[in-house]
Amino acid sequence: MSQMPEDGSxxxxxxxxxxxxxxxxxxxxxxxxxxxxxLRQLSKLAGVSNPYLxxxxxxxxxxxxxxxxxxxxxxxxxxxxxxxxxxxxxxxTGGPVPDAIRADTELTERQKQILLxxxxxxxxxxxxxxxxxxxxxxxxxxxxxx
Numbered sequence: 387m388s389q390m391p392e393d394g395s396x397x398x399x400x401x402x403x404x405x406x407x408x409x410x411x412x413x414x415x416x417x418x419x420x421x422x423x424x425l426r427q428l429s430k431l432a433g434v435s436n437p438y439l440x441x442x443x444x445x446x447x448x449x450x451x452x453x454x455x456x457x458x459x460x461x462x463x464x465x466x467x468x469x470x471x472x473x474x475x476x477x478x479t480g481g482p483v484p485d486a487i488r489a490d491t492e493l494t495e496r497q498k499q500i501l502l503x504x505x506x507x508x509x510x511x512x513x514x515x516x517x518x519x520x521x522x523x524x525x526x527x528x529x530x531x532x
Contacts, residue, residue: 409445409471409472410442410445410448410449410454410468410471410472411442411443411444411445411446412443412445413468413471414442414443414457414461414468415443416491417461417463417494417495418443418461420494421461421462421494423460423461425439425440425443428457428460428461430460431459431460431461432453432456432457432459432460432461433456433460434453434456434457434460439457442457448472449472451469451472451474454468454469454472454474455468458495461495462494462495462496463494463495463496464495464496464499467495467498467499483505484502484505487501487502487505488502
């Protein structure tokens with residue numbers, strides 16, 4: 387019989403749900419503190435009862451996608467960020483730069499999204515620049531010098 391490692395990496399479904407609930411609650415609390423909003427203020431902004439929001443932050447309750455969307459709206463962050471934290475969505479792929487932006491605890495979700503949008507627009511622009519272009523005059527001239 388295999389034993390679960392001490393780091394908890396082989397947690398069963400019940401343990402994983404509890405872990406996700408505490409992670410999302412902690413994340414919401416962190417975002418609320420970053421926004422300098424009280425629990426009561428967020429409760430009003432999100433349209434979620436104060437006791438229920440408190441239970442979410444403490445990891446006692448795992449909120450639905452709809453509740454997460456309301457909380458995201460109250461915090462003025464992307465609902466996608468909360469869905470990723472709650473395990474509803476997979477973390478978007480990207481690489482070291484997007485991962486570093488998403489991991490930065492000093493930035494708000496809105497700031498992270500703006501940085502990611504700018505970064506992706508630069509990458510798309512550079513990708514478009516890689517498309518083959520017609521020969522330049524000097525290259526064209528060199529080919530006909532036989």
